[in-house]
Amino acid sequence: MAPKLSQSFLLSVLVFFLSSILAATHEDPTRRTMEEFSGYPTVPLHSFLSLSPSSLFVDKESLQRQIDELSTFSDTPAPSVTRVLYSEKDVLARRYIKNLMEQAGLSVREDAVGNIFGRWSGSEPALAAVATGSHIDAIPYSGRYDGVVGVLGAIEAINLLKRSGFQPKKSLEVIMFTSEEPTRFGIGCLGSRLLAGSETLANALKETVDGQNISFFGAAKFAGYNIHEEHLSNVFLKKGSYFAFLELHIEQGPILEEEGVSIGIVTAIAAPASVKVEFEGNGGHAGAVLMPTRNDAGLAAAELALAVEKHVLDSGSVDTVGTVGILELHPGAINSIPSKSHLEIDTRDIDEKRRNSVIEKLHQSAIDIAKNRRVKLSEFKIINQDPPALSEKSIINAMEVAAQHLNLSHKLMISRAYHDSLFMARISPMGMIFIPCYKGFSHKPEEYASIDDIANGVKVLALTLANLSLD
Ligand SMILES: *[C@@H]1O[C@H](CO)[C@@H](O)[C@H](O)[C@H]1NC(C)=O
Ligand SMILES: *[C@@H]1O[C@H](CO)[C@@H](O)[C@H](O)[C@H]1NC(C)=O
Ligand SMILES: *[C@@H]1O[C@H](CO)[C@@H](O)[C@H](O)[C@H]1NC(C)=O
Numbered sequence: 458m459a460p461k462l463s464q465s466f467l468l469s470v471l472v473f474f475l476s477s478i479l480a481a482t483h484e485d486p487t488r489r490t491m492e493e494f495s496g497y498p499t500v501p502l503h504s505f506l507s508l509s510p511s512s513l514f515v516d517k518e519s520l521q522r523q524i525d526e527l528s529t530f531s532d533t534p535a536p537s538v539t540r541v542l543y544s545e546k547d548v549l550a551r552r553y554i555k556n557l558m559e560q561a562g563l564s565v566r567e568d569a570v571g572n573i574f575g576r577w578s579g580s581e582p583a584l585a586a587v588a589t590g591s592h593i594d595a596i597p598y599s600g601r602y603d604g605v606v607g608v609l610g611a612i613e614a615i616n617l618l619k620r621s622g623f624q625p626k627k628s629l630e631v632i633m634f635t636s637e638e639p640t641r642f643g644i645g646c647l648g649s650r651l652l653a654g655s656e657t658l659a660n661a662l663k664e665t666v667d668g669q670n671i672s673f674f675g676a677a678k679f680a681g682y683n684i685h686e687e688h689l690s691n692v693f694l695k696k697g698s699y700f701a702f703l704e705l706h707i708e709q710g711p712i713l714e715e716e717g718v719s720i721g722i723v724t725a726i727a728a729p730a731s732v733k734v735e736f737e738g739n740g741g742h743a744g745a746v747l748m749p750t751r752n753d754a755g756l757a758a759a760e761l762a763l764a765v766e767k768h769v770l771d772s773g774s775v776d777t778v779g780t781v782g783i784l785e786l787h788p789g790a791i792n793s794i795p796s797k798s799h800l801e802i803d804t805r806d807i808d809e810k811r812r813n814s815v816i817e818k819l820h821q822s823a824i825d826i827a828k829n830r831r832v833k834l835s836e837f838k839i840i841n842q843d844p845p846a847l848s849e850k851s852i853i854n855a856m857e858v859a860a861q862h863l864n865l866s867h868k869l870m871i872s873r874a875y876h877d878s879l880f881m882a883r884i885s886p887m888g889m890i891f892i893p894c895y896k897g898f899s900h901k902p903e904e905y906a907s908i909d910d911i912a913n914g915v916k917v918l919a920l921t922l923a924n925l926s927l928d
C-alpha cells in the first residue's frame with residue numbers, strides 16, 4: 458500500500474507542477490522564477506521535483522528536429538514524404554526509431570514482422586504494461602506528421618517522465634507498428650492486426666504479393682526480416698498483454714482547429730469495410746454496336762457507384778460514409794464499350810450493423826444491376842469488414858483529467874479514420890488523443906501540426922501514461 462500511495466502522490470505533485478508551470482508562462486517572469494525554484498509554499502519538495510522543473514517541459518526543439526530528420530527518409534522530394542513498407546528508406550527510418558528508443562533508455566525488441574517495442578520496466582514488471590505508439594510508414598506523396606507524432610511523441614513523453622524523475626509501477630512501452638498504411642500489400646494496419654491475433658491475415662500473407670509481384674516474405678527478407686510462415690503466429694499477443702493502449706495522432710480532420718480546441722479525446726473509432734466488385738459484358742465497337750443490344754460493364758459500375766451514395770445517405774446518419782475510390786474500365790479505349798469494370802468501395806460507420814446493412818444492400822443492387830443490364834457480376838468480394846472500437850471509459854477519464862490539469866481545452870470526438878488502435882482494442886483497453894492539424898490536411902505534403910500542439914498532446918499522453926502506470 459505504502460509505495461502505491463507515495464507514487465500516486467508523486468504523480469499529483471507532477472501534475473501540479475506541470476499545470477502551475479503552464480499557468481506561470483503567461484505571468485511575470487520574477488514570479489515564475491520564484492515558483493520554479495522555491496517549490497512554492499504548498500508544494501512539499503520531493504526528490505524528483507527537486508530537479509529543475511523546466512525539465513518537465515517537452516523538448517520541442519529536439520522533437521521538431523526528429524520529425525524533420527525522419528521526414529528525410531523518403532523516396533520523394535521534400536516537402537512530400539513517401540516511405541513504403543520494407544523499402545530501403547523504411548529500414549533506415551526504423552533504425553532511426555530504434556536508436557531514439559535506446560537513447561531514451563528503453564529496452565528494444567522487434568517481432569518477426571518488424572513491430573518495434575521499447576520498454577521502460579516498472580517497479581512491478583510482472584504487471585501488464587501500459588503501451589502507446591503509432592506508425593511511421595507514409596503513403597506516396599504524403600506528409601511528415603501522420604503516425605510519426607504518435608511514435609516520436611511517445612518517446613518524448615517517456616523522456617519527459619524520465620526527466621521529471623517519475624518511476625513507473627507498471628512498465629511503459631512504446632510501440633512502432635509495421636505498415637499501418639495499405640500501400641504495398643493492400644492491407645492496412647498489418648502489424649497491429651497480427652498483434653491482435655488475426656489468423657486470417659497470417660494465412661493471407663502466405664499468398665500476398667505487391668504490385669511488382671514481390672511476395673510479402675521476399676519484401677520482408679530484403680528489409681532484414683527473415684520470416685518463416687510459422688513465425689507469424691509468434692507475433693500474436695494474448696489478450697491482457699497490456700493494461701492499456703494509447704495512441705497520439707493528428708486529427709486528420711478540421712474540427713479541433715476550427716473550434717480552437719487543443720485536445721481531442723477519441724470515444725470510438727469508425728468501423729471500416731471494403732468491397733471489390735467486377736462486372737463483365739460483351740464489349741464491342743463504340744460505333745457499330747447499337748444501344749439496345751449492348752451490355753456495358755462500365756455503365757453497371759457507374760450505376761453501382763451511385764447506389765453506394767444512395768444506400769449510405771439512406772442510413773440517415775452522418776456517421777455512415779461510402780466511397781468508390783477505384784473504378785477501372787477495360788479495355789479503356791474511347792471507341793470501345795467497356796467489357797469489364799472493377800470497383801473498390803470503402804464504407805465506414807461507428808455502428809457496425811448499419812454499415813453491414815449498407816453492404817448487404819450494395820450486394821443486392823449489384824445483382825439487380827447485373828440482371829437489368831445483362832452483364833455478369835463476376836465478383837463481389839468483401840475484402841475486410843472490421844468491427845468498430847470503443848475507447849475504454851477509465852482511459853477517457855484519465856485523459857480528461859490530464860487535459861484539465863494542464864488547462865488544455867478538450868473535447869470528446871469520434872475517429873472517422875482508422876488507426877492501429879482499432880486493432881489494439883481487440884486485445885487491450887484503448888484510448889486515443891487527437892491534436893489539431895492545419896485545415897485537417899493529411900495524406901498530402903501540406904499536412905502540418907504546430908510543435909506547440911504536438912507538445913500539448915505529448916503532455917497529455919505523458920500524464921495519462923503516468924496515471925495508468927500507477928493505477
Ligand atoms: C486556463 O486557460 C484559460 C483560457 O485559456 C485562461 O483564461 C486561464 O487563466 C488558464 N488558467 C490557468 C490556471 O492557467
Ligand atoms: C509472380 O511470381 C510467381 C512466382 O515467382 C510466378 O509463378 C507468377 O507467374 C508471377 N506472376 C506474374 C503476374 O508475373
Ligand atoms: C488517474 O486518473 C483517475 C481519473 O480518471 C483518478 O481517479 C486516479 O486517481 C488517477 N490515478 C492516479 C494514480 O493518479
Ligand SMILES: [Zn+2]
Nearest residue numbers: 603604637876
Ligand atoms: Zn496514421
